[in-house]
Amino acid sequence: MTTLSLSEARTLVTAVMTRAGHSPADAGIIADHLLDCELRGLTFGGLARALSIVERIRATPAPPRPMRVVAETPVSATVDAGDQVGYLAGMRAVELAMDKARAHGIAVVGARNTWYTGMFSYYLEKAADAGFAGMIAGSGPAVVAPHGGTEGRFGTNPIAFGFPAEPSPVIWDIGTSAVMHGEVVLKARLGEKLDPGQAYDSGGLPTLDPQAALAGALGVWGGHKGSGLALVVQLLGMMTGADAAPPGISDCGFFVLLVDPGSLTDAAGYRRRVTEYAASIRATRPVTGGDPVRVPFDRSVARRAETLRRGAIDVPGTVVATLRREAGHAG
Missing domain, CATH: 3.30.1370.60 (Malate/L-lactate/L-sulpholactate dehydrogenase, NADPH binding domain)
Incomplete structure (x- = not known):
């Protein structure tokens, strides 16, 4: 793994997206989204996705049109x-x-x-x-x-x-x-296997090979x-x-x-009631030996705060090396 500061990661992705043809403003929008994935520990949707974006652009002969x-x-x-x-x-x-x-x-x-x-x-x-x-x-x-x-x-x-x-x-x-497409693509890049029951090859047989899964079905x-x-x-x-x-x-x-x-109702009152209801769910007695009960998005918020405190992310070295080449950086 390669450790990048958050500013290094943002600069790298922005450079790759700009070199791929996006305006600086649009490159910044994409970089913000990908970096938020990394902050939350969703690496398959993070910096590695920038490589998939570049590959898709190169594989498409016609340039994109204005929205x-x-x-x-x-x-x-x-x-x-x-x-x-x-x-x-x-x-x-x-x-x-x-x-x-x-x-x-x-x-x-x-x-x-x-x-x-x-x-x-x-x-x-x-x-x-x-x-x-x-x-x-x-x-x-x-x-x-x-x-x-x-x-x-x-x-x-x-x-x-x-x-x-x-x-x-x-x-x-x-x-x-059962598994997100981005996870399969990242595992294929890194030479890793899928978990049992996640995919089928082109012949309909269960497979752990991400390349076979991409040619078959998830x-x-x-x-x-x-x-x-x-x-x-x-x-x-x-x-x-x-x-x-x-x-x-x-x-x-x-x-x-x-x-x-x-x-439909008082907006401030609704926000307060949602907040109170979420707190009541978190206060639910957990099963014996279990972790505290969470509300959806709690894990992401906590992981993002932890990563921001650290100020850096760990990214597979092969992904970082390829991004640096795409950005035109030496080494």
């Missing part, structure tokens, strides 16, 4: 992201949704023609800090097999919900696959219940106009619903 709103009402909008990376499309969609929810109490915004949308909790934390409750669901290429099957029909299809609270929001953010999370949820997420993503089974890494659907609690 544009192709349909709009006072409380809704659809964004054609022009094949730009999802970290940028997601921020555009969420900011648009916050503006509309602020004005009208509720908003639903979709983005399509994008890819690699990142952690939905990243966006919902910003929305919840601004006082909104909301949901984000995202569809993608058919890489996950439904329950009982061995061929891809779903994307990894994350879904997340966020609610304002103190000192941090309550956010539940999950992927509906398993679904949660049995038939998770499979049903994955189907719902795919259908929500398709509501943005995204394809049901887009080719390669393309045309992910990003579906955002935000609500201003003040349109």
